[in-house]
Amino acid sequence: xxxxxxxxxxxxxxxxxxxxxxxxxxxxxxxxxxxxxxxxxxxxxxxxxxxxxxxxxxxxxxxxxxxxxxxxxxxxxxxxxxxxxxxxxxxxxxxxxxxxxxxxxxxxxxxxxxxxxxxxxxxxxxxxxx
Amino acid sequence: xxxxxxxxxxxxxxxxxxxxxxxxxxxxxxxxxxxxxxxxxxxxxxxxxxxxxxxxxxxxxxxxxxxxxxxxxxxxxxxxxxxxxxxxxxxxxxxxxxxxxxxxxxxxxxxxxxxx
Numbered sequence: 001x002x003x004x005x006x007x008x009x010x011x012x013x014x015x016x017x018x019x020x021x022x023x024x025x026x027x028x029x030x031x032x033x034x035x036x037x038x039x040x041x042x043x044x045x046x047x048x049x050x051x052x053x054x055x056x057x058x059x060x061x062x063x064x065x066x067x068x069x070x071x072x073x074x075x076x077x078x079x080x081x082x083x084x085x086x087x088x089x090x091x092x093x094x095x096x097x098x099x100x101x102x103x104x105x106x107x108x109x110x111x112x113x114x115x116x117x118x119x120x121x122x123x124x125x126x127x128x129x130x
Numbered sequence: 131x132x133x134x135x136x137x138x139x140x141x142x143x144x145x146x147x148x149x150x151x152x153x154x155x156x157x158x159x160x161x162x163x164x165x166x167x168x169x170x171x172x173x174x175x176x177x178x179x180x181x182x183x184x185x186x187x188x189x190x191x192x193x194x195x196x197x198x199x200x201x202x203x204x205x206x207x208x209x210x211x212x213x214x215x216x217x218x219x220x221x222x223x224x225x226x227x228x229x230x231x232x233x234x235x236x237x238x239x240x241x242x243x244x245x246x
Contacts, residue, residue, distance in 0.1 A: 024220035037220050044231045047238030056231070060220060107217040118217050 002096050002123060005089035006038050006057055006082065013081040016074060024060070033114060034063040034074055045127055053127040057082075057098060062114040068106065071117045082121055098123050149198045151244055156192045156201045159237055163205055164190030167229050177215060177223040184209045188225070203237070205230055 003023065010021040017036055022028075024039035039058040046052040059078055063070045083100040104118035167188045171179070179185050187208030194201050205226040207215065215223040 025222070039220055041221070041224075041228060042232065045235040047235050047242075058221060060217075105213060105217050107214055109218045111219070116218070118221075 001089055001092065001094065002055060002057070002125075003038060003040050004091060005087045005094065005096050006059075006098070008090055009087045010036060010038070010059070010078065010081060014074075014077045016077060024058070027062075029112070034061060034070065036061050036074075036078070043125055043127055051127055053125055054122045055125045056101075057121040057123060059119045059121065060116050061119065062109070062112070062116045065108060065113060065115045068115065068117075071106070071115060075117055075119055078119055096123050148245065152201055152241065153192065153194055153198065155240055155244060156194075156203050159233070159240070160190035160192050160203050160205075162190070163203070163229055163233060164188060167205065167225055171225065176225045184212065184215060187212070203230070 007021050007023065010017060011019045014021075014036075017034060018032070020027075020031055020035035022031075022035065022037050024037045027035060027037055037060045039060070041056050041058060043053050043055045046054070059082070061071055061074045061078065063074065079100050082098050084097065087096045087098065088094070089096075098121040101120040101122050103120045106115065106117050108115050167190070168185060170176070171185045171188065177184070184207065189204075189206045189208055191204050191206065192201060193204055206212070207226070209215075216226055217224070
């Protein structure tokens with residue numbers, strides 16, 4: 001499962017996150033910063049392959065609202081951990097490969113008083129009729 | 131060579147016509163996606179409408195490069211807090227990227243048909 005694989009991989013490979021990687025919407029409100037969330041929006045059909053497509057993966061990084069330099073460093077670590085490397089779901093052995101995509105952006109989440117950066121990745125997927 | 135000038139003229143005219151049709155197709159898609167976003171958000175699919183400023187400020191526009199070689203279909207917010215809607219809360223209120231992503235295969239198919 002891609003979602004599980006990405007979360008496991010970030011927990012293991014980005015030391016500064018200290019294992020605080022959650023599914024989107026499920027981060028505990030009092031979690032220590034920095035932390036990250038992983039979201040898988042709807043898969044996108046390929047414009048050229050009938051049964052192919054891409055699965056966007058959104059990683060949001062959250063830090064104290066003190067400096068964006070910490071976010072810069074964290075983003076570099078996350079991209080290094082996820083871009084063009086084999087990511088394995090330890091539970092079922094499935095292997096995935098993501099690529100970093102330009103885009104994303106910074107924002108201030110006033111509800112939690114954190115600053116955040118959205119980092120996009122994509123994985124190639126089969127889009128098959130069930 | 132007799133007739134070569136006419137062939138070249140016709141090829142150029144054909145290219146210019148395709149460019150113009152490409153821009154018109156993009157404008158058509160931009161209008162369609164703006165209408166779709168507004169229709170869905172009128173039903174509060176993405177966030178709860180309070181002032182309706184964000185709903186009314188949704189835009190679908192076309193950006194054409196100088197020379198017309200590149201055409202961009204752009205979806206945008208007009209309100210200052212648009213980026214917050216799009217990015218914050220783990221993307222709970224994101225409307226632009228999901229709308230465009232869902233339409234991409236159909237847009238490509240339309241352009242493929244145009245150039246066939």
